[in-house]
Amino acid sequence: MRILNIKSGFLRRRISESPLSTRPQPEEAQKWAESFAVLMASKYGSSLYRAFLLREFSNENLEFWLAVEEYKNSKPQKMAAKAQQIYNDFVAVQASKEVNLDSETRLITLTNVQSNNPDQHVFDRAQRRIQHMMERDSYLRFLQSELFLELVRNERCSASTS
Template sequence: MRFNLGFLRRRSTEVSLSTRPQPEEAQKWTESFTILIASRYGSSLYRAFLLREFSNENLDFWLAVEDYKNSKPQKMAAKAQQICTDFVAFQASKEINLDTETRLITMANAQSKNLDQHAFDRAQRRIQHMMERDSYLRFLQSRLFLELVQTENYPTSTGYLSES
């Protein structure tokens, strides 16, 4: 499947320039997974890359946990249950790859009467580590990313220098 930066392009150059990240910003994503995910553009492109590879469940879990951590205490129980149902439970619809011990600890934490923002920390760290070792590195080697960091492909005021 061919996948390029065409979806970032708009007909109006003015909109294009504000839509596509600068090559320098994209280059910063190589410094760490955290920098990539903190970027609105970076996280969107990484998600698109993972969707193409049919492996977006890890990122979806990671983002769901981030949302959970920033939830109001009265919403944590419902969100914890949803995360477990969607990602952590055996045979979940978007089951993530966790070792049995981490899965059981995470399930117990999520069902605790004293839920806090750290209920999913262990599982989230494992999933982040997996992404950093695997899909993040593949993303940085992908044509999608490499085209983005090439300055000769960056749009100018008269349009794109290089169409792909």
């Protein structure tokens, strides 16, 4: 299977061919190690993190997190339909991109989605749980990955030559 042989160079090329092709300064990349929130606030950083997760076949948590962020900015009249779609795609048992949630969080989320007037807080508990999992696992692996370290090494090389 060719997809299993994806190299980090391929992912860097893909990202460099995207609209986010401006490679960040090493100082910016180093800031991503401060917190998950700082990483996600950077368009390049979040794209690189997504590429990392795709390579590991574990991108459903990030996709859910991003879908919830987008949902929070939805127009109120579209929230009910979007909430149901996110629930069906990510939260429901055996969903196509099911995220790993405990049964209590799943039930609370379902209750929120099925309420008469879902608001921007419908997925708060589930999103916090998924973010916490990413912060403890895939985010830390990302910070040790060649995709990230290559950007940071450039800073060290630049600093040592000055």
